[in-house]
Amino acid sequence: MIGYPVRVPETSRNPRRAPVEKQRDPERTKRKILDAAKIEFGAKGYAAARVSDIAGRAGVNKQLISYYFGGKEGLFQELAGQWHETGGEISTVDQPLPEVARQFVMTTLHDRDWGRMMMWANMSGEDDPGGDPEARFMQVQVEQIRTRQQQGEIPDDLDPAYLLLALVAAASASLALPRAVRNITGEDAASPDFITKYADQLALLVGHLTKKP
């Protein structure tokens, strides 16, 4: 899941070894901490997440969070910097806009915890560490929409930036508004069924923008 460099401990040298559970493997430990943190931060947000809960979920001592990441804040930064994982994978060029919209929604299904983590951070409004990739990604998308507009794919009276913003916000519904999802559709915001149908619907909606009389 995370492209972390994994150093496999040499098991051939010493025949007397601790059970696999107890074998020391800093990379595996780091990964366990990162995975647990992503879940906790995603579920509760930074302020409400507890380092002891993260350590507990990872099955390690909580001091290791300071040892490896320099504390709660450092751990969060480490996760927040991993933009390539999710954002980079979206290939939006050469696809019709409705498909791009669908992809935006489907992204919320894959790395859900990370997505929710970013949602909390985005809402807090603080400047994003490693925000460069995010901002650059958005700018690229704006330009692509502008190009589509010049090609007549979407109406002329829409501002590309504002259209993208509306798309991103709508696509984030399952992450940002789980309660509204239930209140409006009756579905669970995390369910693949809901997300898939929502992606379809948003693609349809965007499709109606492009169809000319």
Next chain:
Amino acid sequence: MIGYPVRVPETSRNPRRAPVEKQRDPERTKRKILDAAKIEFGAKGYAAARVSDIAGRAGVNKQLISYYFGGKEGLFQELAGQWHETGGEISTVDQPLPEVARQFVMTTLHDRDWGRMMMWANMSGEDDPGGDPEARFMQVQVEQIRTRQQQGEIPDDLDPAYLLLALVAAASASLALPRAVRNITGEDAASPDFITKYADQLALLVGHLTKKP
């Protein structure tokens, strides 16, 4: 702002009175606490908000929060129950859908702190206290959209509930995604200029859904 019953203290009886600042007025104190809490909860969310900050902002001793509202949790519940203020004012019937979309966005300009507070709460996914009015409001909106659909105002292939969800999520952008707003449009999410233009743009967008060849 808040429809709280205000008891004006009798000033005529006793000529020797404390300065207006120090005059005791529980309703005014409650209101000051509620206003301050709305700002703090809206800015940081429940978990990150501090009762001492709320009291400090209200200019009162923090004990009064327990005294009047039964603590942090009670204070939050009190605010969360005030749905009529914002939600009830939106008159959506007899307006074309683009205007409804515009109104949804413009709502985020009026009671901004309360809106952000609800956004935090909505994101946490917990069942909403006084969630009944919210859920009922949403259901009414879904039915209105369904009616519009039957009248041919919007395409037949869109599910009214999912369309409403997309609209609500898109309209919440300035509350839920202030960072994305800056990254994408370069504007400040709280600025009336931005919100007004965004409302216009979303109305335009929805308008393109309805126009038939």
Next chain:
DNA sequence: TCAATAATCATCCGATCGGTTGATTGTGTC
């Protein structure tokens, strides 16, 4: 084989949080 170092853990610590206690002051009443 044995130090040296890295990885992990049990325990403690200062800061801060939300809440409580008890005193104090203003206010209306008799």
Next chain:
DNA sequence: GACACAATCAACCGATCGGATGATTATTGA
């Protein structure tokens, strides 16, 4: 004017949080 009660506050308290300290165990290289 004094009593009773409501409103307000200063100070304190237990719980918990994030982080630090120092010991312990595993691993590696000499």
